[in-house]
Amino acid sequence: MQQVGFIGLGIMGKPMAMNLLHAGYPLHVYTRQEKTEQLFREAGATIYASPKELASHVDIIITIVPATTDVEDILLGKNGIIHTAKPGTIVIDMSTISAASTKRMAERLKQKHIDMLDAPVSGGEKGAIDGSLSIMVGGDETVLKTVQPVFNVLGKRVVHIGNSGAGQTAKACNQIIIAETIIAISEAILLAKAAGVDPAKVREALLGGYAASRVLEVHGQRILDHDYQPGFKASLHRKDLHLAIEQAHMLKLDLPAATHAMHCLDRLVLKGHGELDSAAMHLLTENPSE
């Protein structure tokens, strides 16, 4: 069986890594959290003091961390995997980061005969726990086939989108659509409420027609319940929208509705609501002057 390294044992990474352990994969981890280290040691994983130390022991290295610079550190930094990983090692970066940086990192690693896939996910913590994530993969398709069994443990729908960076582009599309759809639902709910109409009835009726969406189902319910426990934190959604708009600008594109969504997420985070679910954008819809 392939030896799997896992770096980034956060809200998403922890259940994903546990699912791999339970599926029988020998797991090798690096984490700066002592509690997490203990949890994985007890579960049977091997612990390392740095990505560099971990890398020579594995066939596959999965990373899922917050920012582009985190991935750069883990892969190319002083203690990065590039210094020790065997030729033929496959890096699977499941973080949501810059598509352009992803391409550059993949090229750097390729010079050392290390393959890299970008494989960001959709489906949230629940999808990570259930192993039902949707995985958007960029990079070489034959490399993808080599690690397909690992993806099958983590997710339900695995789509090869295209070359290196294509997975990140798909994820940017995903985050744009979700943010704009939340705003759409939010405005509709505000209109219903202001007109004295029960928004729960409206949601119920609309789920039967062309306005139906997972966002209307899930985030719509959150807005109705005023329950903004994440879910997916506004601060992370904001980061993702900034990545998408940055990519759009590099491509000289104008995406007015996505830019509006980014500004809403900016305002929400600046008001101190970054830890709430991004459905909390409804707070701004309700109080535009705030």
Next chain:
Amino acid sequence: MQQVGFIGLGIMGKPMAMNLLHAGYPLHVYTRQEKTEQLFREAGATIYASPKELASHVDIIITIVPATTDVEDILLGKNGIIHTAKPGTIVIDMSTISAASTKRMAERLKQKHIDMLDAPVSGGEKGAIDGSLSIMVGGDETVLKTVQPVFNVLGKRVVHIGNSGAGQTAKACNQIIIAETIIAISEAILLAKAAGVDPAKVREALLGGYAASRVLEVHGQRILDHDYQPGFKASLHRKDLHLAIEQAHMLKLDLPAATHAMHCLDRLVLKGHGELDSAAMHLLTENPSE
């Protein structure tokens, strides 16, 4: 069996009326189109020269016409049903029109002991043909129960939203959400294309996650195919967004994303694309300077 009058035998009304005939309802129609008149005469309907002449012969009058003023003419005009309809007659207006005007008309009719439901639909021509419309009903719930069998012929999901006008408010919410979601999908597809990524793959992957929606499914495919045959005409969608924003302004609400969607539909229609499906908003996303 209830005698049913039907006024407004257009793209939506014609198949809906035919479904009622096939379900065994004695049908009474008024239309200004000679060809449509002949079609319904041959199918077994009784033909009248005006709404006023029709009204005294029926228990239920269904209207589904383009504009608020059309409904006002049919119900309250010189040749309107108000002059002849029996007490206890039920008017079901399935048009998409102003919620405020709906309330006023319902009050006027009530003085003559005529009940009115607003019951706009979602699901398009296909839903009208298949009898699978989603129907959003405003008005008295006991009146709704009286006509439930008629709704069961026309639609699959019938939701009583609230008092008079509530159905129209729900429809406004529906149209806002669809328009904004089309824009979201449109921007995402543009980003994918510009980044050199196959947007069909992106759509496929995203349908498995939180970005999934009927709009991504249906309108997304239209955008990928550059196939803007309606579907639902941009000119009608524009009219509906104007109704929604007008209602929002009356309620002193700011709905920036819906307002942006309205402006997009305005520009699309002004460019002469009003007969295309509203997914053609993608043409503006592609060429924002146009």
